[in-house]
Amino acid sequence: MKRTVDHVKAVDGVSLEICKGHSLGVVGESGSGKSTLGLALLRLIKSEGEIQFGDVYLDALNQKQITPIRKAMQIVFQDPFGSLSPRMTVEQIVSEGLEIHKLEKGDNREEQIVQVLKEVNLDPELRHRYPHEFSGGQRQRIAIARALVLKPSFLVLDEPTSSLDRSIQSQVLELLRNLQKKHNLTYLFISHDLKIIQTLCHDIIVMKDGIVLEAGPTTKIMNNPQNPYTKALLKAAF
Secondary structure (H helix, E strand, C coil), X not given: CCCCCCCCCCCCCCCCCCCCCCEEEEXXXXXXXXXXXXXXXXXXXXXXXXXXXXXEEHHHCCHHHHHHHHHHEEEECCCCCCCCCCCCCHHHHHHHHHXXXXXCCHHHHHHHHHHHHHHCCCCHHHCCCCHHHCCHHHHHHHHHHHHHCCCCCEEEEECCCCCCCHHHHXXXXXXXXXXXXXXXXXXXXXXCCHHHXXXXXXXXXXXXXXXXXXXXXXXXXXXXXXXXXXHHHHHHHX
């Protein structure tokens, strides 16, 4: 008996553009392909199709060629506890990227770490502690600091507030909004919650089963959704 293997396209035919300093919200239920899209754009998983970052086509680069560009493209994951090594102090976690990219040394590195912790509203004096000594909201701030210390221009935010309480969610969203204004950051914000997307994003794409069902400016999607799936997501969110 011959065994056949079916291949499923996690993301199929998606085309998008994000203006510098803007936020694009990617919304859809679990399994819709949102996270896969984010990882593919960062070249963390294999994909087909053009990926243009500024003037550079990332899809044409090998891993060695893309390494210097990675500091400009960072990601913040959903689970701040799972994405932070329990064996490393906050200082070691935040400085890891600087070490990999051979940026800053000695006192300059220390100064960068202190400054970025202040930017995410964490006391730099706590940098010698370990992740388990912090709350969920504080751990997510550490994860944001780890990305921010490399001075990126593009951040993929993969449901960065979904594991947090509502009150803490608001604080982290406000932090991300302020950081975007200060550093002119570009965000790809992944979420299943349109209410959260609405507070931060200029544009939205709605995904289901790996394809885009609807896309457009946030106000247009929120006020006049065309696809039944988008309407169902809105009803659930509000």
